[in-house]
Amino acid sequence: xxxxxxxxxxxxxxxxxxxxxxxxxxxxxxxxxxxxxxxxxxxxxxxxxxxxxxxxxxxxxxxxxxxxxxxxxxxxxxxxxxxxxxxxxxxxxxxxxxxxxxxxxxxxxxxxxxxxxxxxxxxxxxxxxxxxxxxxxxxxxxxxxxxxxxxxxxxxxxxxxxxxxxxxxxxxxxxxxxxxxxxxxxxxxxxxxxxxxxxxxxxxxxxxxxxxxxxxxxxxxxxxxxxxxxxxxxxxxxxxxxxxxxxxxxxxxxxxxxxxxxxxxxxxxxxxxxxxxxxxxxxxxxxxxxxxxxxxxx
Amino acid sequence: xxxxxxxxxxxxxxxxxxxxxxxxxxxxxxxxxxxxxxxxxxxxxxxxxxxxxxxxxxxxxxxxxxxxxxxxxxxxxxxxxxxxxxxxxxxxxxxxxxxxxxxxxxxxxxxxxxxxxxxxxxxxxxxxxxxxxxxxxxxxxxxxxxxxxxxxxxxxxxxxxxxxxxxxxxxxxxxxxxxxxxxxxxxxxxxxxxxxxxxxxxxxxxxxxxxxxxxxxxxxxxxxxxxxxxxxxxxxxxxxxxxxxxxxxxxxxxxxxxxxxxxxxxxxxxxxxxxxxxxxxxxxxxxxxxxxxxxxxxxxxxxxxxxxxxxxxxxxxxxxxxxxxxxxxxxxxxxxxxxxxxxxxxxxxxxxxxxxx
Numbered sequence: 001x002x003x004x005x006x007x008x009x010x011x012x013x014x015x016x017x018x019x020x021x022x023x024x025x026x027x028x029x030x031x032x033x034x035x036x037x038x039x040x041x042x043x044x045x046x047x048x049x050x051x052x053x054x055x056x057x058x059x060x061x062x063x064x065x066x067x068x069x070x071x072x073x074x075x076x077x078x079x080x081x082x083x084x085x086x087x088x089x090x091x092x093x094x095x096x097x098x099x100x101x102x103x104x105x106x107x108x109x110x111x112x113x114x115x116x117x118x119x120x121x122x123x124x125x126x127x128x129x130x131x132x133x134x135x136x137x138x139x140x141x142x143x144x145x146x147x148x149x150x151x152x153x154x155x156x157x158x159x160x161x162x163x164x165x166x167x168x169x170x171x172x173x174x175x176x177x178x179x180x181x182x183x184x185x186x187x188x189x190x191x192x193x194x195x196x197x198x199x200x201x202x203x204x205x206x207x208x209x210x211x212x213x214x215x216x217x218x219x220x221x222x223x224x225x226x227x228x229x230x231x232x233x234x235x236x237x238x239x240x241x242x243x244x245x246x247x248x249x250x251x252x253x254x255x256x257x258x259x260x261x262x263x264x265x266x267x268x269x270x271x272x273x274x275x276x277x278x279x280x281x282x283x284x285x286x287x288x289x290x291x292x293x294x295x296x297x298x
Numbered sequence: 299x300x301x302x303x304x305x306x307x308x309x310x311x312x313x314x315x316x317x318x319x320x321x322x323x324x325x326x327x328x329x330x331x332x333x334x335x336x337x338x339x340x341x342x343x344x345x346x347x348x349x350x351x352x353x354x355x356x357x358x359x360x361x362x363x364x365x366x367x368x369x370x371x372x373x374x375x376x377x378x379x380x381x382x383x384x385x386x387x388x389x390x391x392x393x394x395x396x397x398x399x400x401x402x403x404x405x406x407x408x409x410x411x412x413x414x415x416x417x418x419x420x421x422x423x424x425x426x427x428x429x430x431x432x433x434x435x436x437x438x439x440x441x442x443x444x445x446x447x448x449x450x451x452x453x454x455x456x457x458x459x460x461x462x463x464x465x466x467x468x469x470x471x472x473x474x475x476x477x478x479x480x481x482x483x484x485x486x487x488x489x490x491x492x493x494x495x496x497x498x499x500x501x502x503x504x505x506x507x508x509x510x511x512x513x514x515x516x517x518x519x520x521x522x523x524x525x526x527x528x529x530x531x532x533x534x535x536x537x538x539x540x541x542x543x544x545x546x547x548x549x550x551x552x553x554x555x556x557x558x559x560x561x562x563x564x565x566x567x568x569x570x571x572x573x574x575x576x577x578x579x580x581x582x583x584x585x586x587x588x589x590x591x592x593x594x595x596x597x598x599x600x601x602x603x604x605x606x607x608x609x610x611x612x613x614x615x616x617x618x619x620x621x622x623x624x625x626x627x628x629x630x631x632x633x634x635x636x637x638x639x640x641x642x643x644x645x646x647x648x649x650x651x652x653x654x655x
Contacts (some may be wrong), residue, residue: 198379199381199387200387201351201352202375202379203373204399204404205373217389218388
């Protein structure tokens with residue numbers, strides 16, 4: 001029979017072997033994380049204290065970029081625009097996707113082609129979707145404006161009107177994203193135990209009560225993921241703005257990501273762009289942490 | 299049928315070309331405890347779901363308390379159901395779970411009345427101390443009680459129970475079985491109970507319906523079904539260890555030959571020379587019997603189960619082995635010669651189609 005110290009040594013060896021195996025499996029993911037996420041964030045932080053670096057060597061400027069952010073009106077405008085966009089796009093796409101998911105869940109036969117059609121916009125690159133919408137929304141020959149003219153007699157300048165441009169971009173993003181969120185919610189709904197709903201039906205709960213008192217509370221884990229993911233994605237809205245309005249009219253659709261891009265590649269201010277990017281990372285991180293606490297408490 | 303709590307008239311259920319329930323005619327009297335018993339996939343849960351309104355019958359009519367309910371919503375059928383996996387709302391407390399039918403059905407009860415009803419139902423199933431907890435903090439048995447309380451609080455005309463004890467361990471199942479019987483006595487409402495466990499069926503039922511492949515094989519009291527199985531399926535399905543079957547030939551009158559043994563039965567065995575199947579239960583074979591219906595054999599193996607030992611016997615009753623129950627503390631060892639006898643009323647005769655004769 002082995003002695004106590006021998007047993008302890010054997011247990012340690014086994015534990016070490018188990019840990020090494022776990023680390024070996026984690027290593028590739030960790031390497032990717034460091035290379036493509038952690039390291040760029042560190043580089044952003046370093047660049048936020050520099051200017052130049054694209055055409056010539058970077059120059060240390062201390063806190064100049066950070067000070068500039070607080071005095072830059074366009075930064076405030078882009079933050080407001082981004083939040084305004086997210087406040088429209090996220091609830092809209094969630095409500096539409098949930099309604100579509102509930103409808104699809106209720107259909108017993110023939111839902112596969114409908115799912116395919118609904119998911120199709122999600123598969124399109126946003127650049128193609130945005131370009132397509134420039135034709136749909138065009139003031140003279142866009143199909144939406146042909147309809148508007150038939151109804152109101154007047155065309156609407158969706159992308160040229162400062163108060164309509166951002167809602168229009170939100171509409172395009174909702175159109176593109178609805179399929180993805182529908183599939184996600186549908187998977188969530190179909191994963192809920194059917195017996196609970198049968199029990200609720202027998203208990204006397206109608207469809208609305210079942211939705212608000214069972215489906216929604218039981219989908220909380222799905223919603224947590226959705227809200228966090230949608231916030232992260234929507235705070236970085238760029239492509240559709242870039243193609244449809246390029247931040248206009250009068251910076252009405254200038255979003256934070258669009259401003260970062262412009263700072264880096266058009267205004268030749270990589271240090272300033274890096275500072276904005278770093279702040280965006282911090283904001284997204286903070287929001288994710290707040291949301292996770294909020295959902296945990298709920 | 300007048301006075302039935304539940305009635306099925308020519309009810310069928312098919313999924314495409316697959317018939318799950320074939321022509322069900324059945325009535326349940328008020329206060330009766332009816333058990334639907336059968337193997338998995340025999341259609342017993344489907345019958346319950348059709349009655350609850352969760353599944354729609356393909357044809358036929360279903361009545362609850364004399365009212366046609368085919369087109370009624372589940373909530374309007376005046377039935378409550380206890381599900382196999384309890385179906386408790388995980389985000390609600392035990393009290394909220396029990397109160398949910400009162401709230402959801404739109405009954406205008408004051409908070410005080412509602413609380414009283416919840417407390418009464420909880421008291422009935424002995425979970426009063428668990429009311430503030432969530433279901434995930436309860437054991438399987440406690441969850442089962444919450445599900446029962448939720449069914450009780452509605453005060454329905456009919457209780458439906460879909461294998462409610464199958465997720466519990468053996469000890470808890472025994473305890474819950476007794477409590478369910480006691481509860482049914484106190485409530486006195488018609489109950490349809492689905493199970494594949496024959497012990498539950500035998501101990502709880504006023505009447506048992508044995509189902510196979512969507513067809514009723516036999517309806518009767520537990521005693522009827524055990525002592526006079528209607529066919530080979532029921533004979534094999536009911537009883538543990540299973541009834542042993544031996545091919546035989548009718549000798550006319552009440553006599554049948556199996557191997558070199560001639561047995562006398564109480565029922566006629568048909569025309570002389572007719573091929574039959576003879577069923578003998580291990581518990582009906584008496585060791586060291588004498589006189590009529592004597593079978594000589596040799597012990598092949600023995601299986602100790604505690605109170606009893608089951609002996610497998612190679613006998614002169616043909617190639618098929620028999621099984622004999624021995625309550626003796628020192629049963630014969632394998633290899634020992636052993637004679638058994640069987641009373642004529644315990645000789646079960648089935649015709650070539652497997653029907654009882």
